[in-house]
Amino acid sequence: MSVWCKYLIIAPISLSIVLLVAGCSENKASQCQRLIQVVNEGNSLIDQKKGQQVITSMQLSKDLEAVTRSLKELNLADPKMKELQSRFVKVFENLSQAIAKAARALGAAKAAEASPAGREKLQKARTEIDTALTAAAKTAGKESDVLVNELNKYCSQPE
Incomplete structure (x- = not known):
């Protein structure tokens, strides 16, 4: 095999290896982009599925658990990105x-019956709903807004 033929074989293989290594280093x-994509999925789920139905709410809760798992599985190397990821997981x-x-x-x-005990159950349930959702809206909503701003600011900075 001539030297020229060796270069014809080695050059494409070397180029492929360089591109593979460059592509793997994120x-x-x-x-x-990956973190924003997963966060946007979660926010989109909340916007699409918020409602008063039990089945829809339970499904939304399960879907948000899946988003949380997806967030946890992002293998981010950047320390600031890891910190933001961890905070989004908590939200x-x-x-x-x-x-x-x-x-x-x-x-x-x-499921409450039309009786005094049923009305008491209904009032207790309403209080629990209001408490749970109000607390979530105040804490998680505010934290999410802060995180989105931090993420956008950090990601818009040049490397």
């Missing part, structure tokens, strides 16, 4: 738990 922009965990609690209370309210 930069800040690609990590930002979605809290939202999921609050929505599940409200859904259970809504289920109890729907």
Whole structure:
């Protein structure tokens, strides 16, 4: 085999290896993009599925648990991105738990009988729903807004 033929074989293989290695080393922009994509999925679920139905609320809670798992599985190398990821995980965990609690209370309210005891159950369920969702909206909502701003600010900075 001539030297020229060896270069024809070695050059494409070397180029492939370089592109593979370069493609595998993730930069800040690609990590930002992956984190933003998962966060947007979670926020989209909340916007689409918020409602007063028990089944819908329970499903939303389960879907948010899946988003939380997806967030946890992002293998981010950037320390700031890891910190933001961890904080987003907490936000979605809290939202999921609050929505599940409200859904259970809504289920109890729907099952309440038309009696004094049933009315008492209904009032208790309403209080639980209001408490769970108000707390989630105040804490998780505010934290999410802060995190989105931090993420956007950090991701818009040059590397």
